[in-house]
Amino acid sequence: MTYHLESWEQRRQAALQILANGRLSRAAGSFMGQCVADASPLSDKQIDWFLTLAERAGVAVEAEQ
DSSP: OOEETTSHHHHHHHHHHHHHHOOOOHHHHHHHHHHHHOOSOOOHHHHHHHHHHHHHHTOOEEOOO
């Protein structure tokens, strides 16, 4: 499945997959937790970080920037 960051529910599901699949630093884990709990839009920098973490965890994510 490919998750789309524009949808908060899909972003939340992708973040949960990244948390489950990836080895994350404390900062990255905190950021993913924020993505699970907070529906606020992500900044361009946050989107880039999300995409990087998703790629490392093997989670397919798409974003419109």
